[in-house]
Amino acid sequence: MNMPLQRRHFLKILGTVGGGLAIGIDFSLPREVQAAGAPMVQAGPWIRIGQDNIVTVVVDKSEMGQGVLTSMPMLVAEELDADWAHVRVEQAPAAPEYAHPWFKVQATGGSTSVRAMWQPLREAGATARALLLAAAAQQWKVDVATLHTEAGFVVGPKGRVPYGDLVAVAATLPLPAKVALKDASQYRLIGTSLPRTEGADKVNGAGKFGIDVRVPGMLYASVERSPIVGGTLVSMDASAALKVPGVRQVHKIESPVAVGVAVLADSNWAARKGRAALKLEWAAGQLGLLSTPALQARMKELAHTREGAKLAKLEGNPASVTTGKLVQATYEVPYLAHATMEPMNATAWVHDGGVELWAPTQAQGPHQFVAASVAGCKPAQVKINTTLLGGGFGRRFAPDFIVEAVTLSKLAGAPVQVLYSREDDTRAQYYRPAARSELTARLDAKGHPAAIDGVTVVEALSDGSGFEGALIDKNGLDTTAVEGLAEFPYHTDNFRLDWVRHKAGVRTWFWRSVGSTENGFFAESFVDELAHAAGADPFDYRRDLLTAKPRHKAVLELAAKEAGWGTALPAGRARGIAVCESFGSYVAEVAEVSVENGAIKVHKVTIAADVGVVVNPDMVRAQMEGAMIYGLSAALYGKVTLADGRVEQGNFGDYPPLRLAETPQVNVHLVASAELPGGVGEPGTPPIAPAVANAVFKLTGKRLRTLPFADSELG
Numbered sequence: 001m002n003m004p005l006q007r008r009h010f011l012k013i014l015g016t017v018g019g020g021l022a023i024g025i026d027f028s029l030p031r032e033v034q035a036a037g038a039p040m041v042q043a044g045p046w047i048r049i050g051q052d053n054i055v056t057v058v059v060d061k062s063e064m065g066q067g068v069l070t071s072m073p074m075l076v077a078e079e080l081d082a083d084w085a086h087v088r089v090e091q092a093p094a095a096p097e098y099a100h101p102w103f104k105v106q107a108t109g110g111s112t113s114v115r116a117m118w119q120p121l122r123e124a125g126a127t128a129r130a131l132l133l134a135a136a137a138q139q140w141k142v143d144v145a146t147l148h149t150e151a152g153f154v155v156g157p158k159g160r161v162p163y164g165d166l167v168a169v170a171a172t173l174p175l176p177a178k179v180a181l182k183d184a185s186q187y188r189l190i191g192t193s194l195p196r197t198e199g200a201d202k203v204n205g206a207g208k209f210g211i212d213v214r215v216p217g218m219l220y221a222s223v224e225r226s227p228i229v230g231g232t233l234v235s236m237d238a239s240a241a242l243k244v245p246g247v248r249q250v251h252k253i254e255s256p257v258a259v260g261v262a263v264l265a266d267s268n269w270a271a272r273k274g275r276a277a278l279k280l281e282w283a284a285g286q287l288g289l290l291s292t293p294a295l296q297a298r299m300k301e302l303a304h305t306r307e308g309a310k311l312a313k314l315e316g317n318p319a320s321v322t323t324g325k326l327v328q329a330t331y332e333v334p335y336l337a338h339a340t341m342e343p344m345n346a347t348a349w350v351h352d353g354g355v356e357l358w359a360p361t362q363a364q365g366p367h368q369f370v371a372a373s374v375a376g377c378k379p380a381q382v383k384i385n386t387t388l389l390g391g392g393f394g395r396r397f398a399p400d401f402i403v404e405a406v407t408l409s410k411l412a413g414a415p416v417q418v419l420y421s422r423e424d425d426t427r428a429q430y431y432r433p434a435a436r437s438e439l440t441a442r443l444d445a446k447g448h449p450a451a452i453d454g455v456t457v458v459e460a461l462s463d464g465s466g467f468e469g470a471l472i473d474k475n476g477l478d479t480t481a482v483e484g485l486a487e488f489p490y491h492t493d494n495f496r497l498d499w500v501r502h503k504a505g506v507r508t509w510f511w512r513s514v515g516s517t518e519n520g521f522f523a524e525s526f527v528d529e530l531a532h533a534a535g536a537d538p539f540d541y542r543r544d545l546l547t548a549k550p551r552h553k554a555v556l557e558l559a560a561k562e563a564g565w566g567t568a569l570p571a572g573r574a575r576g577i578a579v580c581e582s583f584g585s586y587v588a589e590v591a592e593v594s595v596e597n598g599a600i601k602v603h604k605v606t607i608a609a610d611v612g613v614v615v616n617p618d619m620v621r622a623q624m625e626g627a628m629i630y631g632l633s634a635a636l637y638g639k640v641t642l643a644d645g646r647v648e649q650g651n652f653g654d655y656p657p658l659r660l661a662e663t664p665q666v667n668v669h670l671v672a673s674a675e676l677p678g679g680v681g682e683p684g685t686p687p688i689a690p691a692v693a694n695a696v697f698k699l700t701g702k703r704l705r706t707l708p709f710a711d712s713e714l715g
Contacts, residue, residue, distance in 0.1 A: 079125030111679025246270030342390020432511030447534025520686025576695025583679025627684030
């Protein structure tokens with residue numbers, strides 16, 4: 001189909017670069033970036049085609065296992081008709097021209113990489129292809145309509161010519177007014193499971209993560225932070241620390257996002273030993289008595305009073321429905337840490353009026369401004385080298401590790417690498433919010449919900465995150481607080497949902513699947529309770545209420561079919577089902593469980609996913625598996641609790657992930673879809689907790705309404 005170049009971005013020929021053709025995309029910058037004195041967009045290159053026929057695709061998103069270093073080049077190569085064997089991938093620098101077209105700042109998150117770049121990158125590839133065809137037509141003096149492309153060659157009546165032989169001429173030609181994008185029936189790369197471009201380097205050790213960075217003259221930093229939420233440093237004795245062999249310096253860090261005492265040394269081990277020798281005294285402050293029971297009591301109070309509630313959604317008049325079977329339920333979830341496999345780290349070198357960073361970051365744009373603010377320079381003077389990320393889950397969007405590295409390099413006058421221990425990060429106070437939801441329904445004569453009224457109590461991720469403008473709507477509602485519940489897909493004529501902001505004092509942050517992680521549990525657990533109250537099969541009940549939601553219904557039916565819903569199971573096992581939409585994708589999961597010695601054992605999980613057009617099926621399956629396992633770890637075990645203002649968990653011993661022996665068999669089934677791509681990295685997380693809880697109820701008759709399940713008494 002012919003696609004006019006979109007007004008929201010434009011393509012530009014940058015001319016020959018090293019004897020090749022370069023194609024760039026411009027995105028408009030947000031006003032605040034322009035006002036901050038950042039340079040105007042100058043069209044950074046996205047595609048480079050060399051005279052050696054090598055096609056280099058520049059990827060501005062961070063690779064944290066989700067596969068962007070493969071999927072995004074596939075979009076370009078598809079429309080360019082490039083030879084995949086000649087495609088190379090390059091990580092983009094931090095620069096305004098690489099601003100996310102939706103976020104308006106360079107960053108990776110919200111399962112948006114392919115969704116946001118689906119159109120621009122294909123247009124870039126198609127534009128390069130059109131220029132190469134035009135160059136060949138000019139060189140051969142033939143009508144361009146007589147030519148076509150095949151895997152890195154332009155082919156026509158006079159033979160075939162490799163792209164590399166055409167780039168010099170192509171770079172002199174004007175951009176086409178519009179470009180022809182392929183019909184899906186013409187795809188030869190999109191929809192295939194090409195191997196990861198970075199996969200081999202990860203296996204053989206050549207891939208560089210942030211933790212692998214080494215800079216000449218670099219010092220290693222270990223930071224002791226307040227053990228009390230909101231605590232302040234009263235006194236410090238560093239004399240013993242400075243006597244530890246290898247320790248060079250000790251510095252205080254004081255900023256809104258990072259407060260502590262850092263020991264700088266010649267090795268990480270020496271820095272940690274020096275840190276252990278510090279003698280520090282901390283003042284508790286106003287949050288020194290913070291405790292999980294007190295926070296839970298406050299959430300309960302807020303749910304009952306609906307103090308300061310914001311209306312999240314209203315359809316019909318639930319209060320007018322006063323007859324019919326009454327169903328009520330209360331659900332709670334705790335704070336959760338991100339527990340990235342690669343510990344948090346960053347390396348900074350403040351020198352010559354600027355900053356160079358080496359970091360596993362999800363937020364190059366925000367971190368460029370953060371680093372500039374700390375160092376006292378302009379954002380354009382901050383160079384960010386993005387390494388591979390050993391997991392992100394939203395945690396590497398936070399600013400603390402960047403602030404610490406830049407602050408310490410500035411104080412030390414040398415490159416500094418900050419490396420968190422597992423305990424450091426678990427207690428760093430960047431958590432998925434704790435939440436409570438109280439839901440009430442009245443059922444009609446068919447057992448269907450005639451009315452639903454609910455309230456959810458949870459912190460606002462917009463508070464203190466710096467993203468208030470993006471998350472708070474015109475009515476003062478934090479959209480992440482209710483996502484996954486406000487979009488309740490099951491038919492009812494009367495629905496109300498209120499949100500009450502809980503201001504606990506604990507710093508909350510974006511966690512894999514954001515608000516849908518808790519709200520999917522609330523919604524899908526409650527629907528299961530409605531089905532039971534109606535005397536209906538949970539699958540049949542959902543299907544009957546999803547007639548107006550074909551994509552929900554399709555994945556529900558596929559998951560049930562592939563899981564063998566309704567067929568006999570071994571004694572002592574049961575199935576539970578759940579379906580959630582998040583980030584533009586629809587995922588249903590069926591969990592097959594048993595309860596052994598009071599502990600839940602998940603034997604098998606069947607996943608059906610509609611993510612729209614599938615770019616790379618193997619990577620989508622891998623992300624669905626990983627997201628489900630991440631969510632299952634949280635459902636079974638995950639919790640961060642507080643006592644006397646202190647976080648009680650520290651390492652995997654008391655904040656355990658799912659072990660290999662506990663991991664269920666996982667089967668992923670993808671719906672063939674022509675819809676625009678949806679998210680992939682996060683949508684597999686929300687359905688697993690309710691699917692397991694619903695299976696446990698089927699098996700034992702006990703409803704699990706509080707996470708984690710390990711805290712439940714199952715006998």
